Amino acid sequence: MFSISARAFKQHIQVTPRLAPRNFSSVLKCQTSTRFFHQTTPFLNSKDSKVKINYDGTPESYIKKETDPRAFDMNISTVDLAYDKHSTDLPTSQQPIVFLHGLFGSKSNNRMVSKRLVKTLNRDVYCLDLRNFGDSPHSEEMDIPSMCADVEKFMWDHELEEPILMGHSMGAKVAMGVALRAPETVSLMIAVDNAPVDLSVGGSGFSAFGRYVNALSQIEHKGAELKSLKDCDKVLAQVEKNETIRQFLLTNMKRSPDGQGYKSRVPLDIIGKNLDSIGAFPFAGSGKRFHKPALFVRGKQSAYVADEYLNAIAEYYPKFDCVDIDAGHWLISEKPDEFVDVVTRWIDFKEDY
Numbered sequence: 001m002f003s004i005s006a007r008a009f010k011q012h013i014q015v016t017p018r019l020a021p022r023n024f025s026s027v028l029k030c031q032t033s034t035r036f037f038h039q040t041t042p043f044l045n046s047k048d049s050k051v052k053i054n055y056d057g058t059p060e061s062y063i064k065k066e067t068d069p070r071a072f073d074m075n076i077s078t079v080d081l082a083y084d085k086h087s088t089d090l091p092t093s094q095q096p097i098v099f100l101h102g103l104f105g106s107k108s109n110n111r112m113v114s115k116r117l118v119k120t121l122n123r124d125v126y127c128l129d130l131r132n133f134g135d136s137p138h139s140e141e142m143d144i145p146s147m148c149a150d151v152e153k154f155m156w157d158h159e160l161e162e163p164i165l166m167g168h169s170m171g172a173k174v175a176m177g178v179a180l181r182a183p184e185t186v187s188l189m190i191a192v193d194n195a196p197v198d199l200s201v202g203g204s205g206f207s208a209f210g211r212y213v214n215a216l217s218q219i220e221h222k223g224a225e226l227k228s229l230k231d232c233d234k235v236l237a238q239v240e241k242n243e244t245i246r247q248f249l250l251t252n253m254k255r256s257p258d259g260q261g262y263k264s265r266v267p268l269d270i271i272g273k274n275l276d277s278i279g280a281f282p283f284a285g286s287g288k289r290f291h292k293p294a295l296f297v298r299g300k301q302s303a304y305v306a307d308e309y310l311n312a313i314a315e316y317y318p319k320f321d322c323v324d325i326d327a328g329h330w331l332i333s334e335k336p337d338e339f340v341d342v343v344t345r346w347i348d349f350k351e352d353y
Contacts, residue, residue, distance in 0.1 A: 082107065095187050098155065104212065106133050165186045175190070176281075215236050232262055295343075299325060299329050
């Protein structure tokens with residue numbers, strides 16, 4: 001397995017901003033006083049010039065000043081989450097990974113990547129279905145704190161001692177939340193293409209999910225008019241041009257029991273009315289911080305983790321690293337090789353350091 005020295009890993013090279021042209025695929029950021037700089041790492045082979053960058057911080061419109069009363073409530077009603085466990089061939093003492101999917105996803109989305117991480121990191125990986133998704137129970141309560149409470153209960157019930165918590169999109173918000181609510185239960189935290197900012201106002205394209213909910217609801221209401229998934233795809237194509245994203249969304253649809261049309265596997269009504277709660281960051285203004293290593297993996301073609309959000313990340317996760325992958329928001333499925341490589345090397349280094 002690849003390894004590098006701590007001295008080599010800490011070499012600082014300041015480079016151009018994220019949105020500027022560059023010829024390397026991944027970068028790491030470090031905090032220097034109140035400024036942030038891209039920092040290349042030896043395993044990412046950067047060749048960029050040294051240009052200083054000063055970030056002004058997260059836009060005021062994306063910061064909530066008051067902490068949600070439920071943010072640190074430890075008496076939230078929980079549900080038992082469905083999961084898949086991908087295990088090593090032989091028993092291992094390495095801390096497991098708990099992997100959380102994004103909005104409209106499920107534990108099956110990350111199956112192949114999880115199996116690869118089992119091999120590269122020699123540890124078990126638990127892929128969870130968050131409430132209202134996959135095979136987990138449905139609940140009218142659907143916000144980040146309630147999903148955090150479910151994950152905390154899962155780790156307790158399965159006697160997972162300080163696992164590595166990793167999540168994509170909505171799952172990243174949940175991972176960030178657990179790290180702040182119960183930092184003693186997590187060893188490392190990895191957030192994939194999301195940041196600790198409030199996106200409930202529709203920032204960074206999050207409002208697209210509202211259109212997805214409406215389109216999937218239309219599919220349900222059309223009933224027998226839709227004869228195949230191809231017909232369903234035509235409905236989704238009205239709001240989403242990317243065929244890969246449409247195929248992902250259609251995994252949430254199934255044939256109606258009577259064979260007349262398609263029904264959603266997930267409660268679209270509950271999801272639709274709670275999109276603001278899912279996009280929010282309820283821990284803002286709490287003063288809580290996660291003082292253990294955290295990795296933020298960004299899609300270079302995604303707007304979810306803009307450079308302007310780096311100050312917000314540092315406010316809650318002061319020991320953060322940030323790596324870019326040349327992909328969109330669904331970077332895990334778009335660039336699985338790069339994703340596995342980045343996660344493997346980062347965990348390997350942090351555990352050896």
